[in-house]
Amino acid sequence: DPGDYLIGEKIDINGDGTPLRYLDKPSKDGASKDSWYSGIGGVDVHYSSGPANHFFYLLSEGSGAKVIDGVSYDSPTADGLPVTGIGRAKALQIWYRALTTKWTSTTNYSGARTGTLAAAGELYGTTSAEYAAVQDAWAGVGVGTRPGGDTGTSYESTTPVAIPDNGPAITSDITVAGRSGNAPSNLRVAVNITHTWRGDLVIDLVGPSGTSYRLKNFSSSDSGDDVDETYTVNASAEPANGTWKLKVQDQAAQDKGTLNSWKVTFP
Template identity: 55%
Template sequence: MRTKAILSTTTLAASVALAAAAAPAQAAVGPITPSFAVDHATSAIRGHATAFAAGAGDTFASRGVLVDADGTSHVRFNRNYLGLPVIGGDVIAHLAKSGDLRDVTRSQAATLALSTTPTLNAARANRAAATALKGVPSGAATLAVDAIPGTPVLVWRTTVDTAHGQFHALVDAATGAVVDRWAEEQTIGGTGTGYNVGAVSLDTTQSGSTYQLKDPERGDTYTVDMNNKRFGKGTLFTDADNAWGTGTLSNRQTVAVDAQYGVAETWDFYLDTFGRRGIAGDGKGSYNRVHYGSGYNNASWSDSCFCMTYGDGDGNSYGPFASLDVAGHEMTHGVTSRTAGLVYSGESGGLNESMSDIFGTLVEFYSNNAKDPGDYLIGENIALNHEPLRFMDDPSKDSKSAKCWSSTVKNLDVHYSSGVGNHAFFLLAVGSGSHTVNGVTYNSPTCNGGTMSGIGNAAAGAIFYKALTTYMTSNTNYAAARTATLNAARDLYGTGSTQYNATAAAWSAVAVG
């Protein structure tokens, strides 16, 4: 059963029928605009109907545009069939910078061909839903096409009030059978006070008279209390007044606020910066497990549960591991597993860790949280003495990590071989020598005795993200990472550009040539 569905009609930015649509704008000169993308995506539906499973009875309405830094664009469309909204019929058109169609994402398997004349009237549909859910109808039933099952079906969309809250139900308009149902869920503006992030806003879910620490705006990401156990599913955090945590560790919700906020900020960072909707890029949320074990000094990502796990620390050297850069770090392991799939050993394992450190750092800068401002220190809020786990400007400051590549780097633990990639990123973003950022002073050496200037977090992050998601493979080593990032810099900024030359210089500065 669905856990959430949006039933209201979205305001339409543009609409097109297959039979008649406006011609697209000419090839863009300069930055790609949303209107340019919508025009060309609309034309693509008309010219490539089979790819969109589009038939003569369909109309499409754009409901969102994402334009990547390299000019590629992604346009989402809602679908109507003979005037009725199609549940599960939405599509995404992926366009090249030129406006040409590159790919289509859709769930609907085939062109729709069904009658839109119901056998059952609205009143009978409401009664059928109320009987099945043991409640009373609430509001008028409306017709729609449910394209999510294998065979699309004409349905009445109904709402039923029950003893357990309000539910939506889809009733087969021919047989009266309830084909799907789900609880009403609302995005609620909650507040929280975390241990590491302070006072923040949270999107939560109302369920009856209580609130759940579950975010319907970000794929239903949620947080559970493991109750200091290492096994089991944990308990979803709920609250009576939608005010979570107190900032003190005596309140079990406090660390949950840190974890939930960290995931929300990481989700928003990837979406706003790269157009990526969630870890797998499919809009589906992960979940957090906090209060894991007893005295557990670690945090982790697991592909098998699609979740993050946070220990509370031992209370002597370490406190809770839920913090902004750690959340970004762990979620990025998920992004890496869904893209390059870097094997977690040798140099590829060091790169895997490095990517997580890099994007965890960028999440911290993106969030601009007053209690945890952006820096190039990894996990600085975890140790009770605030000693970072790793230093990006000079990884060797921890006496374990490699700041320069050598043939022995592959033999190090991946958390220490990551230093080569971290150092290269810092040099690319900030530059060599002494710098002060957000009140923290850095002094980054080079391995070849040279000096270089940085190109900023945005450009450096764009290059590393494109390299990770487009050019790296499971066994990429540091030499191949140099090639991958140069390819990315070429695609984004051009061969010989300032950004391209700086990328080459950064790798040379860490002895990867």
């Protein structure tokens, strides 16, 4: 079986000759996810791993339709922008270095992005095309943003809110007005929190309809400090205009912190 981006096509587990997994577009198997979204933590791990598979394909080969060694692929991106691949050899070096020196058993998708960027920086430099390609490929699966920053229209709250230790949830409001229709499927939510033992925190975005979107789950093993992350939320069921809320709760004793700022960005 020559090397390709299909998995399990020879064992014919589906009974029709189709692969078990597709790295260029994981959702082609009927269950895997192409991109990260706020509810992916509730998906079976065999399918929630789809964005990582998709990332590696994009980093290696890039997006769009193409034929590689006789196999046809057509890889989409979450933000609708193209990704240019750097080749499988370089992609695997970045992945392996991150896997063996950066990641732990509790690494999430945001941490995976951070780890691969660190690996790419060490291997090729932070101003290299390879480093930029890692950013692009992760943005292509809904994790983080591309080089050049947060494009789009942002609405921000910079009013600090204290987060009590093992106490009730705090909320911070942002009012969005003057937009038409619903929010996008790739709404970006940037959160900056100062807090020791960030695993204590549970963070939710609450849309104008009152629907909550989980951004960060509780993790007793995450002893790191602070939250400075950008999350991508499929908020397409929400009206764009209205009051958006960030809800943060500390669910364990001995640590407290402050929500410093947060913003929503409509691409």
